[in-house]
Amino acid sequence: MGIRTINLDPLKHCSRRLLNMAASQQEKASKTKVQFALKTPKGTKDWSDKDMVIREGIFTSLSNVFKRHGGITLDTPVFELREILAGKYGEDSKLIYNLEDQGGELCSLRYDLTVPFARFVAMNNIQNIKRYHIAKVYRRDQPAMTKGRMREFYQCDFDIAGNYETMVPDAECFSILVEGFASLGIKDYKIKLNHRKILDGIFQVAGVKDEDVRKISSAVDKLDKSPWDVVKKEMVVEKGQSEATADRIGEYVKLNGSLQEVHALLSQNTDIVSNEKAKQGLDELAVFIQYVEALEIDSHISFDLSLARGLDYYTGIIFEVVTSGSAPPKNAEELKKKAKGAEDASEYVGVGSIAGGGRYDNLVNMFAEATGKKSGQIPCMGISFGVERIFSLIKQRTEKAAAIRPTSTKVFVMAFGGGKDWTGYLPERMKVAKQLWNAGIATEYVYKSKANPRKQFDAADKCGCPIAVILGKEEYLDNKLRVKRLGPEFANDDGELIDAADLVEVVSKKLSEIYQDGADEITKLFQDL
Amino acid sequence: MGIRTINLDPLKHCSRRLLNMAASQQEKASKTKVQFALKTPKGTKDWSDKDMVIREGIFTSLSNVFKRHGGITLDTPVFELREILAGKYGEDSKLIYNLEDQGGELCSLRYDLTVPFARFVAMNNIQNIKRYHIAKVYRRDQPAMTKGRMREFYQCDFDIAGNYETMVPDAECFSILVEGFASLGIKDYKIKLNHRKILDGIFQVAGVKDEDVRKISSAVDKLDKSPWDVVKKEMVVEKGQSEATADRIGEYVKLNGSLQEVHALLSQNTDIVSNEKAKQGLDELAVFIQYVEALEIDSHISFDLSLARGLDYYTGIIFEVVTSGSAPPKNAEELKKKAKGAEDASEYVGVGSIAGGGRYDNLVNMFAEATGKKSGQIPCMGISFGVERIFSLIKQRTEKAAAIRPTSTKVFVMAFGGGKDWTGYLPERMKVAKQLWNAGIATEYVYKSKANPRKQFDAADKCGCPIAVILGKEEYLDNKLRVKRLGPEFANDDGELIDAADLVEVVSKKLSEIYQDGADEITKLFQDL
Structure with a gap:
């Protein structure tokens, strides 16, 4: 204010030289003032x-x-x-x-x-x-x-x-x-399993040369996105395999089903069992089947010979877990039955592993x-x-996700009062909060000396916490606190007036009632739909 | 083996041309074989x-x-x-x-x-x-x-x-x-507190020009490592302050003690309270004192005018927490009393904040x-x-730290048996472990079909888990399992033979007895010494 705000019209009061100086300084200033986008790096x-x-x-x-x-x-x-x-x-x-x-x-x-x-x-x-x-x-x-x-x-x-x-x-x-x-x-997922040794054995049986195995494997890897015709074309045209070789690969990699069924099928195939690598893979899987049966997890697994995985360094079992990727569709039961019967993972494919x-x-x-x-x-x-x-x-899981709160706050400490002599009980609210903090109970209060009840309730609502502890102007002087449930269903509930000395005990009891199954919002989010 | 291992003396059997080819290939091979240190980057x-x-x-x-x-x-x-x-x-x-x-x-x-x-x-x-x-x-x-x-x-x-x-x-x-x-x-720590506005006010009062404030502040920041003489010299010789200015700063920054005492002292100093910035800082601290008293944390705080903090962006309260940095010395009680009396943090300084x-x-x-x-x-x-x-x-906290285990394993599943027909019960151990896993109990077993008891006990010892569940060759056929406490004090305890159906119940009960205070090793490590 004052002298600094007088509006000097430069053309009236300044020489040309001074004006030029001012312009040059302004330019300098705008150059030194860095301007950039306020963002995180790409990706x-x-x-x-x-x-x-x-x-x-x-x-x-x-x-x-x-x-x-x-x-x-x-x-x-x-x-x-x-x-x-x-x-x-x-x-x-x-x-x-x-x-x-x-x-x-x-x-x-x-x-x-x-x-x-x-x-x-x-x-x-x-x-x-x-x-x-x-x-x-x-x-x-x-x-x-x-x-x-x-x-x-x-x-x-x-x-x-x-x-x-x-x-x-x-x-x-x-x-x-x-x-x-x-x-x-x-729940709605399938573990697609394959074995590198079996896959390599199949390629050998089909007539792929050793040096071509990895590139044929990477062609097979595309089967979850492309139909067989396209993959076959890649093998024959781009990767130099004969039509017959491609067709033999095609017969094998189309196979999928339960671990036990596909294993049995391959074990009866004399071409496969007479290939050293494939035989080794099948022997390993026979042991594996015994173990996953003991662990009772075999029903989750689908043996899928089209699974190849990109990375070169795999040497044995490989797997990917696929899901239908959304809440169960209306015909979930039907699909489930079907999947259980055929152990076919195909309907789960498409949304990535x-x-x-x-x-x-x-x-x-x-x-x-x-x-x-x-x-x-x-x-x-x-x-x-x-x-x-x-x-x-x-x-x-939108409904359950909606219940998730970003904070863990359980109690909001408020003070109600009024009049000229009303201090707002801020240090008193701090004292009360400190007792709760010391008992490990997540607690907040508004950062204001005198806050009206509406603002305090709004703040509590915003953080979504279930309990209010209220310091009434008169009640607090009598060493009393009011403990009240929050939320629309308790709008007409005035809460309970308690001895200040019982605060931690009463609040802990109420919290254990609210979370009586021991499950908070995040635990519930992870429970089956 | 066979033909590849025949030792051909090249000078006898090869032409010069072949020898050269071999040498060149060897060189290529050693070039492509990358050699590097197996380490993490510096720092x-x-x-x-x-x-x-x-x-x-x-x-x-x-x-x-x-x-x-x-x-x-x-x-x-x-x-x-x-x-x-x-x-x-x-x-x-x-x-x-x-x-x-x-x-x-x-x-x-x-x-x-x-x-x-x-x-x-x-x-x-x-x-x-x-x-x-x-x-x-x-x-x-x-x-x-x-x-x-x-x-x-x-x-x-x-x-x-x-x-x-x-x-x-x-x-x-x-x-x-x-x-x-x-x-x-x-427990053994002090929060050293200062206020940028008070510090800046002191500099003004002492006659430091506004443009010199930050560099004088950074000189003061060295007081925790250097004696006053050295810091004063820096102010006078390197940073162009008068002897008198430096001495006035010296009087102030040597002040430290309880929040309330030092605040009272400064509030009585007419030079300080007539400085606008310092006055503002003191007013803020008066409010702060009221709140930390309500929170009952004021005894942890020492007001130390030598604290300046390096970073430029601070504008109000600044603090650092210092500790003696080791387990309490033998004269801890004496030191504590002394510290309580004088609220002097100096003996805590030296090991960094x-x-x-x-x-x-x-x-x-x-x-x-x-x-x-x-x-x-x-x-x-x-x-x-x-x-x-x-x-x-x-x-x-070496003793308590020694009890920390890298794994959380609570149960080791073992099988005892012998003879020609003995399978080793590996799938059976898996079945038992799976029951415990499904109940959320951390469980391991050795990855071997037939493991002798010694090896299994050694593995359990190594992971430090408190309970063994044993599948005896005959007992298991009767649907019985043996549950045994591990550790040297239970060396002669054969454990308890239970119905296999009661496994989870019995183990859960034993675990709740072992951890009856609800405190695991890591919780105990964080308890007061």
């Missing part, structure tokens, strides 16, 4: 509010399952030496984020959690370990946010490394899959060899839950 | 086993305190657009990790969690929020692993943003500090302005727990 996003509560709930559920199986957790740096990642991802290596060379070592952001795990095992000469790791990985892919394809996203992995009897860790990993989905209330993995027996060894260490072969079996897709599935 | 490390359990326990404890105060959690990308970080960290900007320019936006790894938080608030036009964020940040500093200075490390922040009545969020943040340390069993923070009212606005948005001023108050130092403190 990344902030997570907050409900979404965070749901995502953290998923992590907690899966971690509990991993711990239940003796898993320990591991945390590796977000970036690795560039050589560690080199030569592990084939042509996807171009998607790796590099750190700028600012002097010192060359580093890159991790692309997955499997390679850092193998590096850790090799580096520390670990002979056996069950570890889980929930962390972000980075891929400079073209993002498709609506489909959940991000450049920064979470992976949620459990792996068992060590020289063990065949199929024992593999069966336990499948049990973890089933328990993991159960813990999230996901919600978990995947397999056995990779040579990756740790690659590190040991590359660094001149001799750790011997440390075979590994791993599973990875697709957190973003699982998140989308769970968020579709 | 980073893997976290595993016990350390992970302790660190995750710290996160859980602090998260629970944050949630108790209505905090919601936020997750921002690990990298930000480079402009977002520019101009926020002064000369420390050189420590920022940049991502390589691989086309597209220029990004950098986050340096702290405060700037991403302010970016989030400004970007989403948020008017008020209480958020916590536990995540890694990145600094290309010279690492000192033994001192816990890493290039990748965790921050654990709670911030309140919004236009509220003065000191209300500030007082709650201090309550969170006190509750946070209580939840971790850390275990928390810090303050009020920063203009940071959100900087973003809003830089991007042409008008969000108005969103004042913020924040606290940050130093997780790595807290981790070191807690790990020193």
Whole structure:
């Protein structure tokens, strides 16, 4: 105010020289004032509010399952030496984020959690370990946010490394899959399973040369998106196989059904059983079947010979978990019956897998060899839950998701009063809140000395907490507090007047009544629909 | 074997030309075989086993305190657009990790969690929020692993943003500090507090020019490491202050003691109270004192005028939490009494702070302005727990830390038998384990068909679990299982033979007896010494 606000018309009061000076200074100022978009980098996003509560709930559920199986957790740096990642991802290596060379070592952001795990095992000469790791990985892919394809996203992995009897860790990993989905209330899924040795055996039987196996395998991998005709054409025209070879592959890879049925079918096929690799795979699966039957999880598994998986490093069982991807359709029961009969996973396909993995027996060894260490072969079996897709599935439980609150607040402390002498009881509200905090009860109050009742109720409503503790102007002087349930159904309930000394006891009792099944909103969200 | 292993002496059997070819091929092979060190990048490390359990326990404890105060959690990308970080960290900007320019936006790894938080608030036009964020940040500093200075490390922040009545969020943040340390069993600490406005007022009173205030403040910041003489010399010789100015500053910054005492002392000083800024700071602290007394946390706070804090963006209360940094010395009681009397934090200084923070009212606005948005001023108050130092403190509780196990396994399922017909009961052990898993009980068994009892006990010992469930060769056929406590004190205890149908019930009961106080090893680690 005052002299600074006098409006000087420059043309009237200033010389041309002064005007030019002013203009130049203005230009300088606008140059130094940085202007930029306020956003997160492409393919990344902030997570907050409900979404965070749901995502953290998923992590907690899966971690509990991993711990239940003796898993320990591991945390590796977000970036690795560039050589560690080199030569592990084939042509996807171009998607790796590099750190700028600012002097010192060359580093890159991790692309997955499997390679850092193998590096850790090799580096520390670990002979056996069950570890889980929930962390972000980075891929400079073209993002498709609506489909959940991000450049920064979470992976949620459990792996068992060590020289063990065949199929024992593999069966336990499948049990973890089933328990993991159960813990999230996901029922409508199928585990599509195949075995690399059987697949490779089939290719040999069909007449594919050893050097062509991986590229034919990657053609087969497209069968979940393309019809057989297209895939066959790729094999014959692009990948140089004979019509007869392609047709023989076609006969096999169309096979799918229950683990036991398809296994029996292949075991009767003399071409297959006389192939050394395929025979080995079938023998392993015979043991596997015994174990998954003992674990009573075989009904979730569909043996699907068209499953090939992209990564080169798999050496045994491979799998992907598919789902219809939405709340059960109206004919769910019918579909279920049908699926149970035929064990056909085809109707579940299309929305992308919600978990995947397999056995990779040579990756740790690659590190040991590359660094001149001799750790011997440390075979590994791993599973990875697709957190973003699982998140989308769970968020579709709209009614239950609506009940999720971003805060855990249970009590709102308020003060009612009025008149000139009314202080608003702010320090008194703090005292009351502090008692609740000390008892571990999540509590809030409005950050205002004198707040009217409406504003306090609004704030409590907004955070959605179930209980109000009210300091009445007169009542508080008599060492009394009012405890009241919140929510529309309690609009006409004046609550209960209690001795201030009983506060923690009364509130704890009320809370245990409200959450009497022990289940909070997030637990309920993960219960079966 | 066979023909390939015949040792051909090349000089005898090969032509010179063939020898050269062989040499050239060998050279190629050794070139393509990559050799590199198997390590994590400089200043980073893997976290595993016990350390992970302790660190995750710290996160859980602090998260629970944050949630108790209505905090919601936020997750921002690990990298930000480079402009977002520019101009926020002064000369420390050189420590920022940049991502390589691989086309597209220029990004950098986050340096702290405060700037991403302010970016989030400004970007989403948020008017008020209480958020916590536990995540890694990145600094290309010279690492000192033994001192816990890493290039990748965790921050654990709670911030309140919004236009509220003065000191209300500030007082709650201090309550969170006190509750946070209580939840971790850390008692031996002092919160050193100061106020930027009072500090700036003192500088003005002492005759420091406005443009010199920040550099004199950063000289004062060194008082926890250097004696007054050295700091005074810096002010006079390097920073051009008069001897008299430096001496006046010296009088003030030597002051420390209880919040109430030092506040009273300054309030009686006419020079101070006639300075507008200092007066404003004192008025704010008068309100603050009222609130921290209501919260009964004032005894933890020491008003220390030598505390200045490095970062420029603070505008109000600033604080650091210091500790003696080890298990209580033998004269702990004496020291405690002394500290209680004098409220002098000096004996706690020296091992670095275990928390810090303050009020920063203009940071959100900087973003809003830089991007042409008008969000108005969103004042913020924040606290940050130093997780790595807290981790070191807690790990020193050696006896209790020794009880920490990397796994949560509660039951080990074993089978005892022998003879030719003995199958080893592997699928049967799986069946039994599955029942326990389905009941949420962490269970393991050895991954071997036939394992001798010694090996099974060894494996159970190694994981440290308290209960064994044993399938005896004959007993199991009678639908009986043996449940036995593990550990040296139960060496001669044969356990209890139960009906297989009662398994989950019996094991659950035993576990609730073992953990009857509800406290597992990690909870006990966080209890007061």
